Amino acid sequence: MSSQKENTATNFYKEPGPKLDKESPFESMMERFRNAAEILNLDEGMFQYLASPFKQVIVSIPVVMDDGRIEVFEGYRVIHDNVLGPSKGGIRYAPDVNLDEVKALASWMTWKCAVVNVPFGGAKGGVRCDPKQLSMSELERLTRRYTANLLEVFGPDRDIPAPDMNTNEQIMAWIMDTYSMNSLKTETAVVTGKPIILGGSQGRKEATGRGVVTVTLAALSKIGLMPNKATVVVQGFGNVGSISADLMYQQGSRIIAVSDISGGYYNEKGLNIPEMMDYLKSNNNSLEGYPHAGAISNEDLLELECDVLIPAAKEDQISRDNAPNIKARIISEGANGPVTANADSILNDKGIMVIPDILANAGGVTVSYFEWVQDRQGYFWTEERVNRRLNRMMRSAFDNTYAVSEQYNITLRQAAYVYAIDRVATTLKMRGIYA
Known part of the structure; x- marks a missing residue:
């Protein structure tokens, strides 16, 4: 291959779609897309198709x-x-x-x-x-x-x-x-996330948090740790964070810290999550003033020694600045983009397993798919059936991603993008380009 061709092959990966701030989670996503495309050795035409x-x-x-x-x-x-x-x-x-x-x-x-x-x-x-x-x-x-x-x-x-x-x-x-x-x-099938009475699905509100927990439990099994022996920190106590914390609590895990907009709450012996959720409802959706925990800053909360860290608040919470101080064994991304692209290699070098957002918080879109299916059928499922099928699909997605990470000797984040891009690219090749 000529040097000119080599330069072309190298450079076209650096020309994705939108040009956004480097600190934004969207630019982080595009950087990860480029990385996965290089691992798959996508040709230029396929790369440009999938990037556009x-x-x-x-x-x-x-x-x-x-x-x-x-x-x-x-x-x-x-x-x-x-x-x-x-x-x-x-x-x-x-x-x-x-x-x-x-x-x-x-x-x-x-x-x-x-x-x-x-x-x-x-x-x-x-x-x-x-x-x-x-x-x-x-x-x-x-x-x-x-x-x-x-x-x-x-x-x-x-x-x-x-x-x-x-x-x-x-x-x-x-x-x-x-x-x-x-x-x-x-x-009814033209939108999802509708009220139940208009064809919405049971279990939709809890779906994202439930999906986070399903893949977290799968990750714990990979490192040989039982859920009832695990310590957990949850950043964010909104819909995703509170449900994730509650479901891990039900698994017997010790939730040592959580936070919401009012601050962080820490108890080394473990927090009573159902009590905190009741307090939240009775206190205008705020944990402010919760009496059975000590205060902790958001920065210190992220750096607590724990088995599982679930950042479920907002983007860019773990960057190259604080990544060296993270002591969790597993990070399960409940929020979109809580870990910046420049922190990935630092966490990987520390041996921390990161379950990426496109996998960890995909429970919501999975149950949205269930809602669409139910609307198309005109037949609606019980919440127990929704949850059972959600757990099965999320566990299968984790297993597929983990297998790809072992196949290529790459991180779970890289593997998730490689798996997803390969699936779309393979489908496109089989369908062909209509002309």
């Missing part, structure tokens, strides 16, 4: 505000990939939403679906607005017009939205109704 979104849509959303004036918002929907099936991904409402962010999140969804063997491609949507400044009626009009502008994109066999940042089951209900009214029939 299939469809990008920008829409203007005129809304008549409550005071009678017209305000125009900008909305986005990006379909990164639909090779494995209809595209799937949330819609976020935020004042700083932009197309690059949505493109990166859409590609993230592609790999998340692929790694858990859910037959969806990746998508993401967003509207640039501040929902806190909108009344409920303004929010409804914005949502319905956004949906109307994307009627040719959305569809139970094409593209399936879900809740994300600052959106919820009510907004999904408006999307479903708007789409259904234009279709002249009720289409």
Whole structure:
């Protein structure tokens, strides 16, 4: 191979899609995608195909505000990939939403679906607005017009939205109704994350936390540690963190520290998680003032000696600055992007097993898939059946990822991306390129 060709082969991996801040979790994801593509030795054409979104849509959303004036918002929907099936991904409402962010999140969804063997491609949507400044009626009009502008994109066999940042089951209900009214029939399968009464699934709220625990238990078995002998630290006590902590507590693990927005709470002998969850509900969703634990800073909490660390709060919590001080044996990423790309090698050198976000927190999209299946069948499952099938799929995904990590002698994060990208690339090669 000529030196010119060698340079080309080296350089095309360095030209992904969106150019984002290096400290963002999305740029970290793209760096990991490039790394996995090199391990798989993808040719340039396949790399460019998988790095490029299939469809990008920008829409203007005129809304008549409550005071009678017209305000125009900008909305986005990006379909990164639909090779494995209809595209799937949330819609976020935020004042700083932009197309690059949505493109990166859409590609993230592609790999998340692929790694858990859910037959969806990746998508993401967003509207640039501040929902806190909108009344409920303004929010409804914005949502319905956004949906109307994307009627040719959305569809139970094409593209399936879900809740994300600052959106919820009510907004999904408006999307479903708007789409259904234009279709002249009720289409519950066009969105997931709906209220139960409109075709939502049992177990959806707990799904992400339950998935985190399933893969954590699988990891503990790999290092030969019983759950009832494990010590656990959980950063974040929202939906994902509190459910993860509670389920690990039910397994007999000793939860020595948790945190929420009010601070960190530490008890070396173990925290009573059900009591803390009750306290949270009775104290305006805050642990502030909880009496049976000592205070600990967020920085010190992450660096506690423990068997399992579950960062379930926000991105970029473990970086090259504090990675050398992490003493956990297993990190299970409940949040998206809690470990920066430049911390990966440090944690690996320390022998810490990191279960990556695209695997660890994929329980939510897995049960969203279950919701879609139930809507298509018109037959709904019990919560016990949902949980049983979720546990089976998450355990299978962990086992597949672990096998790839051993095959290539790479980390679980690299293995998750290698497995996901290889699955999409192999499917694409079998389907061929339509011309």
